[in-house]
Amino acid sequence: MSRKWRLLDTGPRPAAENMALDEAMLEARSRGWTPNTLRFLQFDPPCALVGYHQSVEQEIRIEFCRAHGIEINRRITGGGGLFWDRSQLGWEVYAPRDYDGLPRDVEELYGHICQGAVQGLAELGVNAQFRYKNDIEVDGRKISGTGGTEVDGVFLFQGTLLVDFDVDTMLRALRIPTEKLKDKEMESVKERVTCLAWELEAAPALDQIKAALARGFARILDAEWISEPLSPAEAQLLDEKLPSFRSDEWVYGVRRSLASRQELRALRKTRGGLLRASLVADGQAGRLKSLLLTGDFFAYPKRTILDLETRLKDAPFGMGNVRRIVEEMFADGRARILGVTPDDIVLTIEEALAKRDLFRYGIDPAEVNNIFTVVKPFAEMPQPGFLLLPYCAKLSGCDYRYREGCAACGLCSIGAAYELAARYGLQPVTIQNYEKLEEVLLEQRSAGAEAFVGSCCEPFYAKHRDDFERIGLPGILVDLDSSTCYDLGRQEQAYQGQYENQTELRLSLLEQVLAALTNGHRGGESDNAPV
Numbered sequence: 385m386s387r388k389w390r391l392l393d394t395g396p397r398p399a400a401e402n403m404a405l406d407e408a409m410l411e412a413r414s415r416g417w418t419p420n421t422l423r424f425l426q427f428d429p430p431c432a433l434v435g436y437h438q439s440v441e442q443e444i445r446i447e448f449c450r451a452h453g454i455e456i457n458r459r460i461t462g463g464g465g466l467f468w469d470r471s472q473l474g475w476e477v478y479a480p481r482d483y484d485g486l487p488r489d490v491e492e493l494y495g496h497i498c499q500g501a502v503q504g505l506a507e508l509g510v511n512a513q514f515r516y517k518n519d520i521e522v523d524g525r526k527i528s529g530t531g532g533t534e535v536d537g538v539f540l541f542q543g544t545l546l547v548d549f550d551v552d553t554m555l556r557a558l559r560i561p562t563e564k565l566k567d568k569e570m571e572s573v574k575e576r577v578t579c580l581a582w583e584l585e586a587a588p589a590l591d592q593i594k595a596a597l598a599r600g601f602a603r604i605l606d607a608e609w610i611s612e613p614l615s616p617a618e619a620q621l622l623d624e625k626l627p628s629f630r631s632d633e634w635v636y637g638v639r640r641s642l643a644s645r646q647e648l649r650a651l652r653k654t655r656g657g658l659l660r661a662s663l664v665a666d667g668q669a670g671r672l673k674s675l676l677l678t679g680d681f682f683a684y685p686k687r688t689i690l691d692l693e694t695r696l697k698d699a700p701f702g703m704g705n706v707r708r709i710v711e712e713m714f715a716d717g718r719a720r721i722l723g724v725t726p727d728d729i730v731l732t733i734e735e736a737l738a739k740r741d742l743f744r745y746g747i748d749p750a751e752v753n754n755i756f757t758v759v760k761p762f763a764e765m766p767q768p769g770f771l772l773l774p775y776c777a778k779l780s781g782c783d784y785r786y787r788e789g790c791a792a793c794g795l796c797s798i799g800a801a802y803e804l805a806a807r808y809g810l811q812p813v814t815i816q817n818y819e820k821l822e823e824v825l826l827e828q829r830s831a832g833a834e835a836f837v838g839s840c841c842e843p844f845y846a847k848h849r850d851d852f853e854r855i856g857l858p859g860i861l862v863d864l865d866s867s868t869c870y871d872l873g874r875q876e877q878a879y880q881g882q883y884e885n886q887t888e889l890r891l892s893l894l895e896q897v898l899a900a901l902t903n904g905h906r907g908g909e910s911d912n913a914p915v
């Protein structure tokens with residue numbers, strides 16, 4: 385016999401209200417005041433939401449959102465940045481973790497509940513599948529992102545279903561990495577995202593979509609729906625929580641970047657998402673002064689990351705101490721970050737700490753986070769034989785954009801990079817895509833090159849770092865200016881089926897790196913350290 389669940393439709397609401405409702409409803413359910421619930425939600429006005437563990441500054445174009453009436457808020461669940469407008473429908477499931485018939489393992493639980501949405505979509509004529517770790521996709525294109533959290537044995541699992549999709553506003557509101565937009569692997573956003581309107585030619589009526597999803601969830605939860613409004617207890621909790629969810633402290637303060645010139649950063653692609661470590665180290669005392677771990681991962685309990693940061697604050701960073709603290713934190717299995725291992729965390733922190741070494745080679749301390757090394761650390765880097773330059777730094781109308789060469793016309797930063805290459809005796813090579821990069825690295829290695837210097841954006845480095853390590857040629861990569869055309873005010877040239885962005889090389893940093901390598905960076909160290 386099916387079991388009674390509440391079906392609740394809270395309609396379009398502002399971001400702070402929806403975020404506060406998540407917490408109010410989870411709390412009310414965990415105190416036994418409310419029944420198991422399926423909630424449908426929408427957002428009005430439109431909003432950009434970061435995941436609980438993310439930094440707003442890193443994920444959202446704050447100025448654009450403010451200028452266009454797009455609210456900014458933070459979810460109580462993990463995961464990545466999202467743009468919501470009225471053309472998206474949210475769904476949420478609230479129930480105890482030990483609810484009969486549901487998997488006990490949190491990853492299996494998420495996969496199971498997603499089957500409800502998959503079945504609902506099938507009723508609408510869309511053949512979707514669950515994709516690890518938290519997406520529902522149609523032929524490889526994401527139609528729904530999901531995420532969850534829990535309090536006192538009760539979980540909230542939520543998803544967003546793209547009914548229609550305003551790609552252009554989403555691209556302007558969120559800091560989607562340039563690399564994701566322009567890489568040949570992703571010719572356009574439409575190759576990785578879809579919505580009901582694109583799948584079905586026209587979006588079904590909202591009531592029809594909700595009814596289909598409700599039937600899908602009823603099957604996998606063995607539930608019978610009773611339509612009921614918010615309870616008075618939930619409404620009161622909502623009133624109490626709303627001021628906090630409207631505050632800057634909640635939206636910006638939870639994961640505010642360290643805003644220090646001495647901040648050291650590193651990032652690592654893990655199975656559970658991108659993990660970023662930002663820290664300030666006291667080199668003389670050998671201690672971590674502060675640490676921020678952010679990313680689009682899911683941590684259980686939600687406080688895990690904050691607790692780990694607290695344990696590591698002021699801790700000595702030598703002699704394996706960081707590893708010991710991190711491993712202890714996860715030793716009893718109660719704290720968990722899906723797809724992120726203690727080793728991932730330790731290596732990311734160690735890599736950020738290693739950026740201190742660059743101070744000694746005359747690299748501007750404010751720029752050390754824009755340098756990534758592969759295969760060997762900076763101090764052991766052999767003399768480079770060639771300079772890798774990304775095609776996207778060439779003027780979008782330039783005859784050389786998709787081929788080797790440069791006429792040094794002065795209209796982009798590539799001409800100056802060619803001059804640098806000539807001065808330091810390096811062969812410049814233009815890279816159009818990952819396949820070309822791999823081909824060049826293998827060819828140069830066979831031809832006897834010992835190392836390279838190059839320029840690429842941070843997301844490209846994060847995505848292909850394993851490939852660089854596999855190919856095995858040591859190198860130093862300098863981050864591109866991360867501005868996309870949206871930051872540069874060239875949005876009219878942007879997404880029109882194909883992204884044609886132009887990036888800028890960090891020429892001064894490239895020169896500092898080449899000078900350090902050429903002047904004998906092991907012998908000619910200069911102490912540029914800020915501490």
Ligand code: SF4
Nearest residue numbers: 782790791793796799
């Ligand atoms: S400097 Fe070189 S790459 Fe840049 S626009 Fe001129 S010719 Fe093209």
